[in-house]
Amino acid sequence: MEYMQQLPFDQGAINKMNDLHLSFDANPPKSSNRHRLQRSLEVGGFDSPWVLCLHISSYLKSNLIGGVVIIQNDNGTHFLAEVKLGEMEGKLVEISQIRKGPWKAEEDEVLINHVKKYGPREWSPIRSKGLLQRTGKSCRLRWVNKLRPNLKNGCKFTAEEERVVIELQAQFGNKWAKIATYLPGRTDNDVKNFWSSRQKRLARILQNSGAPSSSSSSSSSKSLKLKREIPAFHDVPVFEAPKLSSSMEEISYTMAQSCSSSSYLDNTETIIKVEQFPKLVNPKLYTDANMAQLELMSIGNNPYAAAEAQPQAFFPQTPHPQPYLTLSLESQDLLAKFEDPYFSQVFAPMDVPELDSGNVEQQPFLEPVRSGGFGAREEADNPMIPDAFFDDFPADMFDQMEPLPNPST
DNA sequence: AATTTTGCCAACCGCCTCCGC
DNA sequence: TGCGGAGGCGGTTGGCAAAAT
Structure with a gap:
């Protein structure tokens, strides 16, 4: 609460005022005595509760030099305002609280x-x-x-923007303002909100996919349903970041095709396609489009069909035929490791040290907006997978997996 | 149809750095 | 050199609408 503005005297406004209780704590100069004057005055508010108008009467002017005005309204709320009476004769003084909330x-x-x-x-x-x-x-x-002009208010992130955010987040960490400089029309708040929702969504998927265990058979029908609908880890087919040129429309079309062509097969043996295992578990490698596909497939209630729904149209640059892997029951136990707290660390956000601008410049495909917008990169070789990434896995993790057949056979 | 969950987003809070005095 | 204000930034919260149950 503070002195804000002097306004022309308006008797009409005064007449609309409600009775409020005022106390003036005045500190006359050169006096050790503090005068406390209690007065009921005509004080009123405008249409909003945070604006009060106070008419400094000539009486008060003659008795006070200056001080702090304490205003107490009907519901007991106190407001404070510092006043300089010499400047206020015949004026309405607008005293305002800081306004918060939605902007008008x-x-x-x-x-x-x-x-x-x-x-x-x-x-x-x-x-x-x-x-x-x-x-x-x-x-x-x-x-x-x-x-601010040229903001993309109300527009969802495009696949390209998603990719840029994911790559830059891996590079810079949660430096949202910095990341936003690479995205024309996006603010740090946009990027932050986008990442936050994405993380929540991913966490929910991973939490559900890690749930199955031998004891889960006694869980509630709801959790059983979740288990059925959310793909377990082995249900996830090959994923790779969408091709850089792919648009949301292409992705949506591909997903629709994949799902509509799925058929239910009652298999007792889980067959999955395996490419690079870390790609599946590093959440940074999922674009929202990928996650959407993951969820779409989960809704199909059929892990085999999910695997059947090959995302090849997604990734036309995949150079080799995809080998198939048959998991034994023992191997499937591996999947229970998702419940292991240690294993869950793999999903924790990585602490990526901020790179200096020199390193950024070594990535010609990513340039801040200020230097002409983000550039296009026609090929990506997954720069987001640090070599140390494999070190995050339990040492015996791959021991439990059956060897991949040679793709050439 | 009612209730709950989820996703999205605007805005606030607290901490930090920078800069002028 | 220390202090205080202004601005920048990341984390968090709360409201609302749509989707799910």
């Missing part, structure tokens, strides 16, 4: 006008001048996230 169109307009005049800086004067009852930080945030 009028507020946006004021903010836009301010930026037009002074540019996107000097946010604090917006409040000190009484233009808005918002903090400078709030004004800046509103401008950066919503009012």
Whole structure:
């Protein structure tokens, strides 16, 4: 609460005021005595609870030099305002609380006008001048996230944007502002929200896929249903990041085709296709499109059909025929390792040290927006898989897997 | 149809750095 | 050199609508 602005006296506004209780804690200069004057005055608010108007009467002016005004309204809320009475004779003094919450169109307009005049800086004067009852930080945030020109408000992330975020997050960590500079029209808040939802979604999928165990047979019908609908790890077919040129439309079409062509097979032996195992478990390698496909297949209730729904149209650059792997029951026990706390560390966000700009420049396919937008890379060789990634797996993990047949045979 | 869950997003909070005094 | 204000940033929360149950 603070002194905000002097307004022309308006008796009409005064007449609408409610009775509030005021106390003036005055500190006359050169006096050790503090005068506390209690007065009931005509004080009122405008249509909003955070704006009060106070008429400093000539009586008070004659008795006070200055001080702190404490205003108590009907429900006991106190407001504080510092006043300089010498400047207030015959004026309405608008005293405002900091406004929070959703922005009104009028507020946006004021903010836009301010930026037009002074540019996107000097946010604090917006409040000190009484233009808005918002903090400078709030004004800046509103401008950066919503009012700035050329923002992609309301547009979902494209597959290309998803890919860029995933790669840059692996590279820079949670440096959302930095990542956002590579995405025209996106803010750090956008990127952060996108990543957050994606992480939640992934966590839910992984949590459900790790649930099956021998004891789960006694679990509730709901968990059984989840177990059925969410693919276990071995249900997941080969995944690879979508080709860089692939659009969402292509992906959607592929997914639709894959799912519609699925047929139910009552198999007792799980057959899966295996490419690079780490690709399946590193959440950073899933684009949302991949996850969507994963979920779509899970809805099909059929792991075999899921494997059958080969995403080849997804990944036309896959150079070799995909070998098949038959899992023994013992091998399937491996999948229970997903419940192992240690194993779950694989899914924890990686602490990626921030690379310097020199390293960024070594990646010609990714450039910040300020240098001309993100560039296109026509081929990717999965730079997000660090060599040390395999070290994160239990040492005996691959021992339990049957060897891959030679693709050439 | 009612209730619960999920996804999305705007906005706030707290911490940090920078800069001027 | 220390201090305080302004701005930047990442984490988190809360509201709302759509989807699922």
